[in-house]
Amino acid sequence: MKNAISGIHHITALASDPQRNLDFYVRVLGLRMVKQTVNFDLPDVYHFYYGDEVGTPGTLLTFFPFPGAGRGKRGIGEVSSVAFSVPPAGREYWIGRLAQHGIPFDGPLERFDDELIAFHDPDGMQLELVFIESAESGQIWKDGPVPVEFALRRFHGVTLTLGILQPTASLLTDTMGFRILHPNGDFVRFLAGTGNGQAAVDICIRPTLPPARQSAGSVHHIAWRVPDDSTHRLWQKKIADTGLPVTEIVDRQYFHSIYYNEPGGVLFEIATDPPGFLIDESKGQLGTRLKLPPWLEPQRKLSEQLLPPVSLPGISLATIHEPQEQG
Numbered sequence: 624m625k626n627a628i629s630g631i632h633h634i635t636a637l638a639s640d641p642q643r644n645l646d647f648y649v650r651v652l653g654l655r656m657v658k659q660t661v662n663f664d665l666p667d668v669y670h671f672y673y674g675d676e677v678g679t680p681g682t683l684l685t686f687f688p689f690p691g692a693g694r695g696k697r698g699i700g701e702v703s704s705v706a707f708s709v710p711p712a713g714r715e716y717w718i719g720r721l722a723q724h725g726i727p728f729d730g731p732l733e734r735f736d737d738e739l740i741a742f743h744d745p746d747g748m749q750l751e752l753v754f755i756e757s758a759e760s761g762q763i764w765k766d767g768p769v770p771v772e773f774a775l776r777r778f779h780g781v782t783l784t785l786g787i788l789q790p791t792a793s794l795l796t797d798t799m800g801f802r803i804l805h806p807n808g809d810f811v812r813f814l815a816g817t818g819n820g821q822a823a824v825d826i827c828i829r830p831t832l833p834p835a836r837q838s839a840g841s842v843h844h845i846a847w848r849v850p851d852d853s854t855h856r857l858w859q860k861k862i863a864d865t866g867l868p869v870t871e872i873v874d875r876q877y878f879h880s881i882y883y884n885e886p887g888g889v890l891f892e893i894a895t896d897p898p899g900f901l902i903d904e905s906k907g908q909l910g911t912r913l914k915l916p917p918w919l920e921p922q923r924k925l926s927e928q929l930l931p932p933v934s935l936p937g938i939s940l941a942t943i944h945e946p947q948e949q950g
């Protein structure tokens with residue numbers, strides 16, 4: 624469909640301890656830290672971007688870590704699970720890897736004929752690995768701790784837990800161009816985007832749950848992707864035309880953004896693919912030092928004083944052996 628959303632751009636969540644978050648996503652899950660920056664609206668809080676080798680939209684999971692933050696409470700009006708696709712050959716590998724890192728998991732489970740395992744990050748955020756050949760593998764990080772053939776590929780999709788289906792379903796299908804599939808158990812699946820960017824959006828209706836309360840371990844928002852700035856402006860108008868309040872276009876340095884709340888309470892963003900993560904660092908240097916946008920550069924000293932120091936597994940990361948090889 625012309626001007627339909629082309630898939631997920633990034634997903635942003637809240638964490639507590641920055642080093643623990645970094646260690647989990649880089650050392651255990653094998654995502655690459657592609658940008659180490661600050662929350663542009665709170666420059667004393669980190670913003671970590673994890674993704675594939677170059678931060679391809681559709682692979683980007685990002686965090687605002689607030690040291691000492693308590694855990695969020697699950698409920699309605701939030702993204703309750705984030706799923707990555709992994710080639711089916713990686714099933715035994717990941718079951719073994721999670722077990723060796725002492726991470727409890729559920730599964731293998733089945734949903735919409737896909738096999739998956741579910742577990743939680745150190746702050747209690749639910750993650751899933753769906754064992755499926757994804758249409759496109761992005762650019763896998765070759766120097767990471769996970770063998771390339773088993774590496775997380777890209778987002779398979781998300782689960783939204785909501786109180787009622789209809790208002791959100793209408794927005795997704797009528798406005799955003801998602802396709803709806805038949806319900807499967809507790810879930811109704813929507814497909815966002817097409818081809819390489821396609822992502823599953825599963826809605827789980829739980830009318831008796833209280834509203835979610837966001838803190839560490841909660842997804843803060845989900846960003847959908849569009850290819851360029853002119854399409855982005857069309858989307859701003861299209862969302863405004865539905866009657867939902869939508870923000871001005873915000874410069875996020877690596878992409879441009881608009882934000883709006885969908886009727887079920889989940890914060891949505893629409894972000895542009897360009898300019899991307901190579902705008903201020905070379906491919907080899909991505910994520911290795913604190914980057915600030917030009918307008919925050921004058922405050923660099925202050926940010927560096929306020930941010931807790933973290934150490935990124937660097938060159939040595941490639942030499943961290945798999946747990947089974949250490950014994």
Ligand code: ZN
Pocket residue numbers: 633635844846892
């Ligand atoms: Zn965002």
